[in-house]
Amino acid sequence: MELALQAKGITKRFPGVLANDHVNFGLVQGEIHALLGENGAGKSTLMNILYGLYQPDEGQIFVDGVELQFASPHDAIKHGIGMVHQHFMLVPPLTVTENIILGQESTSINGRPASQLSILQRRKAAQRIRDLSHQYKLDVDPEAYVRDLPVGAQQRVEIVKALYRSADLLILDEPTAVLTPQEADDLFIIMRGLAKQGKSIVFITHKLREVFAVADTISVMRAGKMVGTVSPAEATSESLAALMVGREVILQVDKTAAHPGQPILTVTSLHVRDDRQHMAVNDVSFDVRSGEILGIAGVQGNGQSELTEALTGLRHVHSGKVAILDTDTTHVMPREIIEVGVAHIPEDRQKHGLVLSFPVRDNLALCTYYRSPFAQGIEVKYPVLERNAEELINTFDIRTPSAETPVGSLSGGNQQKVIVARELTRAVKLVIANQPTRGLDVGSIEFIHKRIVQARERGAAVLLISAELDEIMSLSDRIAVMYKGSILDIVDARTATREQLGLLMAGVKAQK
Amino acid sequence: MSQSASTAATTRLSSVRQLKGRWWVTALFSLFLAVAAWMLLNLIIGGQCQGECVVGTLAQTLRVATPIAFAAFCGVLCERSGVVDIGIEGKMLMAAMVAYAVNLFAFQALKGSMGEQAAGDLSRWLAVILGALSAVILAALHAVVSIEFKTNQIITGTVVNILALGLTGFLYRQFLAENLPAGPGTFPIFNVPVLSQIPVIGPIFFQQKPLTYMMLISALLIHYVLFYTPWGLRTRAVGEHPRAADTLGIGVYRIRYVNVLAGGLIAGLAGVWFTIEGVDVFNPMMTNGLGFIGLAAMIFGKWNPFGALIGALIFGLGTSVTSTVSIFRPDIPSQIPQMLPYLLTIIVLTGVVGRAVPPAADGEPYVK
Incomplete structure (x- = not known):
């Protein structure tokens, strides 16, 4: 099977910590791949390496079978990788359009890149955003100011931002942390729609319920190592939790009935x-x-x-x-x-x-x-x-x-x-x-x-x-x-x- | 769907409200101030300021607002990209001295070979350019230390101010205090063809000196760059949320460097104004705090070039009303009306004109 993205033997050391220890990771085109792990397990480090924010100490990255090295997010974006960060990377006082075109403002005039002092093509960009928003059912208003938008809408802006840069591969870092359960369900519908249209998605989370709701494949990380890759059909909440923590966990809190007083x-x-x-x-x-x-x-x-x-x-x-x-x-x-x-x-x-x-x-x-x-x-x-x-x-x-x-x-x-x-x-x-x-x-x-x-x-x-x-x-x-x-x-x-x-x-x- | 439509509608409404808050309030407030100033003026001088005196006071307003506006534009450029610059005053002082010296000595060197008229013109423009560049050098110091080495920007700005104060004071004593040859003087007034003949408007706006015109053009230019170009969008993004810009492959440091250096150039023009357009002498500390007043104008204008210009004009009005008062009422101690612009500064900074929100990352070094 052709892998859209493959990481082999990724190792990353920070002072005093081995954040990624020879991690292997493969993403099939058109799948939703959940990356599960506790805080500090090394999920975000791995994804930041794949997005070019960090450089690995060892290991190789392949996109569509070709080995690449990312010096900055710019390189990753160029190769069709987009990331939605847990803390949104949006500028609140700017409009949706301005946020989306930022860094990619002017395409080109007659084949030559336009100057940074040329006029912004806001209307053309807004139209493209409307088209993308319509194609993937994202419901984004290009004229709105980001600071006025609810969190769920801001997240959709982030997704459009990646798609605007022609991303085929989306990394969503803990996307449900700030959403209500219903908003999260809406996001899952959007994710499935994107996958159906050929986009590949890495979905980082530590919530077991969500993994079963949306993932095609589940990879689990613990203490910087990849400890298992399974399909949701063969996994249970208990088995995933044990993989995450490395021991049996009691998911239920033990408590007696309440005796409320004054x-x-x-x-x-x-x-x-x-x-x-x-x-x-x-x-x-x-x-x-x-x-x-x-x-x-x-x-x-x-x-x-x-x-x-x-x-x-x-x-x-x-x-x-x-x-x-x-x-x-x-x-x-x-x-x-x-x-x-x-x-x-x-x-x-x-x-x-x-x-x-x-x-x-x-x-x-x-x-x-x-x-x-x-x-x-x-x-x-x-x-x-x-x-x-x-x-x-x-x-x-x-x-x-x-x-x-x-x-x-x-x-x-x-x-x-x-x-x-x-x-x-x-x-x-x-x-x-x-x-x-x-x-x-x-x-x-x-x-x-x-x-x-x-x-x-x-x-x-x-x-x-x-x-x-x-x-x-x-x-x-x-x-x-x-x-x-x-x-x-x-x-x-x-x-x-x-x-x-x-x-x-x-x-x-x-x-x- | 209907919910999102209503969200969009309120969004548009709130942006309209903001626009109103920004322009209507500022414009009305300034008009009110101008009329109030005029009435107060006539109250003090017994109704002697009518017609020509009003036009003269307003023309003077634009003239003295020029260095304040330039200083404010420097602040706008730097702070929109997230670098606080309180060293504007120092850069102005340095530029004022360098421009004065260049004007004087270039004129001496050139007048033999090309005649007094041409030598004067050339040396004045040479003074503008080198004066502004001297401020760019100070801006480069501020930029390297505060962007590259991430020092506290307030401290770096203060260092620039103290450095400029000491350096200009020293050089003045060594070379510029006495036995000076005659210089070419300041810029002559340039009457814009046709436009300067319009009654009222002409004498106020089109019978000015070159730097005043340059100031008005810079307001337009900076507004265009900040709000209509990719560069401006990146600058604003870097000043608000540098990490977001970084994740999109935008070089945060590069944007900040260029803006601080461009700001330095403009602060230089503010300084050059004193000795090439204002008066034909240099005195230590002659910038007299106008760099700081420029920062107040920037805050008054909510970090927008046109707002800053209006702020500068209000301070200019204070100064020019002061000088009109001293003409008609020599019995009033001049120090009392001279306090007016500084009082205005304090009033503006306490937020009477509505709370101004600086760019979110203003003053914070970016650590990659």
Whole structure:
């Protein structure tokens, strides 16, 4: 069989890491090939090599049987390879047309390449974009500004951008990470349409469900190695997960039935503005009881960040009321909220959760350093901090060379463990966790999920915010869905279905 | 489908709204300011500024706005590509001194062989070119250090300012302070044929000196390049999201280099204006902060050349009203009206004219 793209023995070393270890990869023309693996398994490195962003230390790349070397993405584009990056490479203040033609603006005048100071052929380009959009059913408006488009539409712009450059081979890097389940299904339809018209697609993901939904072939990477290539017919979720992680994984979270007690957190018609002064949280009311996990589902950017920040005192509340037990915490400083008994696992662990240049020891006491036994008067008792750190490093299995190591040099999973250790070992009544497992490997996810469930069993109320529907569904007792700043509905997790939640996440409220 | 159509409609609506916000507000605001300035002026000088005095003040406005506008254009070019340049002031000072010296000494060397008239013309243009090139050299310094070596651009810009201040001060003391021969003077006024005869418009726009015309033409040219050419599209993309441009095979560093150097050339013209078009002397620190006022004009104009021009004209108006006041009311201490342009700068920078959003990658070195 003729391979559209083949990589042989690709090896790539970064300082201290072997990112790709003699990786072989083959893509058949017209197929959708899923590349599965955990974060850090080397999927993105491999694809960045195939797209010319990195140069391999060893190995060969063949396109249609011809060996090639890519010095830059420019070379890869020339040979018909297009990539849709996980973080879109679009310029928000420019129009769709401008974004698509960027770098490829003027074709040529009478066979000679046109000058960069010649006039832009916007109208001609827009027509070609409309044609492509029509041919592949992509529904892209060339005149729109990218900053006004929803994420799903931006992704289609990225696909058109690749097709505009005559790509025959598309690399989609975690394309569903930012989509609702319905949007993801729409994307799969588009992908199948593209494959039917002869395009070959590499689809990078770590979500098992999606692999079965769309892939013709599945390759699995682990720790820089290609560990297997199978067809979806002969694979199961369990076998793929075991391949990904290298051991048997429990995909289901073990938890007992909830015994909700009194309400711990009560939020009443909360309004919060975002940085651009738009009402990001609009009339939100809910409560979380002790001993239960309330999950807040929703596509990123629907007000979850602002809600979390308002609840933890990091953002000004426009109107409404937040109460924790009997204390009104609507307009108090974050420290007072902490002292009432709130644990916060922030969305951006590096920006809001840790002081990266401080040692693990100090980061483990960021909420309590000023109190006995860590401090006496104005003096910090470092030996006590030291002992506290050793203890937590052991119980939470934080992999660090020492308690003195700057927390910034730990891996993402261990950084998150530092936060979890700090927040959940205090006597807390309420846990607010925003995206607690984003970007972590399966092992760390398992660990953190277990700790969150433990907190619930100790009688704490847990507010879990996540864009990963699977995480919400497996942990929560009740599920609230947030859409454009409002809570559309709160449903019982035992009866909720993925389809029902997906529709809510897209803003469609079921008729009762 | 219907949902996407409505999205497209709101998109178009919002872009229209933005256009309105940009041009109508700015234009109306400037008109209002001009009328307010005129009324205030007459209030102070007892209604003596009518007819010819108004035309004269406006012509003066355009004249003194020229270096501010050039400085603002330099800022627009650099910052649209993502490089902050606060060294405009220094480049202007350097260009002003180099141009002054070239004008003076080239004239001495040439006047024997080709007559005073021709020697004057030639040496003035030579001064424009070499003056601007001296600013390009400083821009190259800023470019190499901040693009290649990724230093903090504010610090590099400050270094350029201090360097220019020290260098021009030193050279002035050594060579230009005393015992100077007579020079050819500044550019004569060039009346544009026909157009200069139009009443009101003629004296304001078409009885000016060459650099003022060049400034107006550059506004058009920069607008065309930024918004209608591939180069401009790439420049804007690099200033907003350099990595996106990089993934499409666009050389981020090359784009930034060329824009910073072109900006340096234009800042050079701003400096040359002082000694070849403004007055026939060079003084240390004669640019007097106009480079920074140019940056304020750029922010006022939301990083668009025409907006920056309007901003520069408002500052120019402040200056020219000041000088009219001092003619009619010599009893008012001149320092008080002279504060006006700087007060305007502060007001503009506090965002009275609506919040201006700089290019997203402005000031951030790009690490590949």
